Amino acid sequence: xxxxxxLFLTSPVGPxxxxxxxxxxxxxxxxxPILARRGHxxxxxxPAGSVQPAxxxxxxxxxxxxxxxxxxxxxxAPVICQPDGVLERMWELAxxxxxxxxxxxxxNYDWLAYYLTPFFKTPVxxxxxxxxxxxxxxxIIRERFYEYPNHFAVNTCAQASTFPFIDPCRMMSLYGGxxxxxxxxxxxxxxxxCWVARISPEKGLEDAFAVAQRLRxxxxxxxxxxxxxxxxxxxxxxxxxxxxxxxxxxQDALHRVVRNAKALLMTPHWIEAFxxxxxxxxxxxxxxxxxxxxxxxxxxxxxxxGFLVPPRDVDALVEAVRRVDRLDRRLVRKRAEKFSxxxxxxxxxxxxxxxxxxxxxxLLEWExxxxxxxx
Numbered sequence: 001x002x003x004x005x006x007l008f009l010t011s012p013v014g015p016x017x018x019x020x021x022x023x024x025x026x027x028x029x030x031x032x033p034i035l036a037r038r039g040h041x042x043x044x045x046x047p048a049g050s051v052q053p054a055x056x057x058x059x060x061x062x063x064x065x066x067x068x069x070x071x072x073x074x075x076x077a078p079v080i081c082q083p084d085g086v087l088e089r090m091w092e093l094a095x096x097x098x099x100x101x102x103x104x105x106x107x108n109y110d111w112l113a114y115y116l117t118p119f120f121k122t123p124v125x126x127x128x129x130x131x132x133x134x135x136x137x138x139x140i141i142r143e144r145f146y147e148y149p150n151h152f153a154v155n156t157c158a159q160a161s162t163f164p165f166i167d168p169c170r171m172m173s174l175y176g177g178x179x180x181x182x183x184x185x186x187x188x189x190x191x192x193x194c195w196v197a198r199i200s201p202e203k204g205l206e207d208a209f210a211v212a213q214r215l216r217x218x219x220x221x222x223x224x225x226x227x228x229x230x231x232x233x234x235x236x237x238x239x240x241x242x243x244x245x246x247x248x249x250x251q252d253a254l255h256r257v258v259r260n261a262k263a264l265l266m267t268p269h270w271i272e273a274f275x276x277x278x279x280x281x282x283x284x285x286x287x288x289x290x291x292x293x294x295x296x297x298x299x300x301x302x303x304x305x306g307f308l309v310p311p312r313d314v315d316a317l318v319e320a321v322r323r324v325d326r327l328d329r330r331l332v333r334k335r336a337e338k339f340s341x342x343x344x345x346x347x348x349x350x351x352x353x354x355x356x357x358x359x360x361x362x363l364l365e366w367e368x369x370x371x372x373x374x375x
Contacts, residue, residue: 003038016028047062203268288300289324290309
């Protein structure tokens with residue numbers, strides 16, 4: 001593809017490198033260096049205090065107040081614009097520098113981002129970052145999607161299906177990607193389980209505690225501590241669990257913890273759009289036991305690279321952990337190869353070209369790929 005000048009806008013909830021941005025942050029930290037190595041000019045507009053993913057990736061540091069988390073908002077939450085908001089200032093910056101770029105890509109679920117799309121001269125693409133959550137945001141996505149259908153993508157078909165006005169079979173699913181060279185296969189894990197996510201109620205950490213207590217097995221927990229009171233409630237509710245909280249770890253340190261476990265548990269109490277921790281675990285050969293909903297339902301091969309169980313079914317989680325030693329960790333690693341960084345960058349390049357050109361060939365490729373998106 002042609003070399004492009006691409007400006008990304010990341011999640012406004014926290015600086016790159018802080019962990020506040022979850023999967024959006026992880027994807028940009030993984031993706032932008034490889035796009036730069038392929039010859040593209042890549043920049044990111046991000047909250048002040050962000051780290052550079054690589055020396056060749058420029059980061060605009062934007063001051064301002066973060067918006068409330070959409071993941072914990074009510075469906076009838078109103079649209080709020082803040083005069084000193086970092087979201088507002090990031091898009092103001094994008095408007096000012098747009099002539100320096102061929103395309104602007106927002107990875108977001110913010111009303112303002114979608115509303116501003118027709119006011120830009122430079123094409124603006126949107127990767128919807130989470131599932132349907134707030135009615136007002138869904139309404140503007142619906143309006144813009146019908147105006148600019150080539151300018152939208154999601155993480156997975158399961159995420160797209162939460163928006164009733166989107167045909168998941170025609171929406172571009174970008175998934176995620178891992179640098180497989182940084183993950184080593186461990187065929188001799190310890191008898192312990194792990195859980196990796198932001199420490200926040202919608203992530204369902206208490207279910208992992210319940211499994212650890214039932215099986216009397218140590219539990220490793222890694223992730224950004226967003227809600228200390230929620231963590232303390234889990235510990236108080238399950239005082240007999242041998243739990244180690246490792247904090248928010250860098251990629252290498254997190255890999256050492258996860259590859260040492262017999263299984264990674266994914267227990268969200270809402271619908272995950274993707275689940276980067278899932279593919280990161282599989283890259284080290286660690287099977288994933290996840291609720292059969294959202295992104296993980298497309299990532300885990302049930303009975304091969306892990307197990308899918310009914311949402312919020314702790315009994316099924318317990319039984320899956322008991323059976324996990326029967327899985328071949330080499331096949332778990334093989335599943336992760338579907339999510340290499342090279343494939344991830346290929347998918348993003350096709351989306352970028354589609355936003356810029358409305359390339360009919362790119363659209364045809366996506367439609368042909370819809371039934372087997374990971375092949």
